Amino acid sequence: MTTSKQILVLYKQLLEKAYKFDNYNFREFAKRKVTDSFKANKGLSDSEAITNFYNQGILDLAMLTRQTTISQMYTFEKLVVEPLKRQR
Amino acid sequence: MFRFAVRSVRPVARLPVASRFVQPIRSYAVAPITKDEVIKRSFEALKTVAALQESEISLESSFQKDLALDSLDTVEALVALEEEFDLEIPDKISDEIKTVGEAVNYIFEEEQKL
Numbered sequence: 119m120t121t122s123k124q125i126l127v128l129y130k131q132l133l134e135k136a137y138k139f140d141n142y143n144f145r146e147f148a149k150r151k152v153t154d155s156f157k158a159n160k161g162l163s164d165s166e167a168i169t170n171f172y173n174q175g176i177l178d179l180a181m182l183t184r185q186t187t188i189s190q191m192y193t194f195e196k197l198v199v200e201p202l203k204r205q206r
Numbered sequence: 207m208f209r210f211a212v213r214s215v216r217p218v219a220r221l222p223v224a225s226r227f228v229q230p231i232r233s234y235a236v237a238p239i240t241k242d243e244v245i246k247r248s249f250e251a252l253k254t255v256a257a258l259q260e261s262e263i264s265l266e267s268s269f270q271k272d273l274a275l276d277s278l279d280t281v282e283a284l285v286a287l288e289e290e291f292d293l294e295i296p297d298k299i300s301d302e303i304k305t306v307g308e309a310v311n312y313i314f315e316e317e318q319k320l
Contacts, residue, residue, distance in 0.1 A: 122277070126277055126278070126281055127297060129278060129281050129282075130281050130285060130297075133281070133282060133285040134285055134288070134289075134294075137285070137289045153256070153278075153282060160276070
């Protein structure tokens with residue numbers, strides 16, 4: 119049985135990973151994909167469907183972890199649309 | 207290198223030799239962050255959350271009541287803040303954060319610890 123608490127933790131982990139893409143296009147896509155698919159499925163009530171969705175999320179989290187790591191190894195110039203980070 | 211230059215030149219001119227090493231000049235790369243700056247940057251970060259783009263954000267507004275966010279949006283807003291300030295809000299604390307002001311206070315305290 120998957121609780122809403124677990125879902126929120128997974129959502130947070132997925133979003134945090136999505137932010138870690140170095141490449142703007144991948145990052146924005148991943149953020150959009152994560153939020154959109156959670157919003158689209160927030161009305162799920164069948165516990166089996168929820169569990170399936172949750173398990174898929176776990177797999178996606180593993181995939182995002184791999185891909186963000188790779189993304190950080192091969193960095194490119196920032197795009198013009200990206201705001202430059204302030205000097206810290 | 208600049209710091210050494212400052213340290214060695216200025217005390218010679220102004221202080222007696224004995225106290226030259228007593229008062230090292232501390233210089234920071236960046237001035238410590240102020241509360242106003244935390245508030246300003248938090249509001250900017252919150253504006254990037256889709257559900258908050260049109261809402262009036264103030265320090266007193268509660269994520270769920272005043273800003274009408276559901277639990278997913280609240281998590282999204284907190285992650286946006288985390289990324290803006292390069293920190294991680296542990297689950298235990300993020301459960302207790304109900305208003306924008308509480309989030310700002312937590313971030314400000316964390317920034318002071320750095």
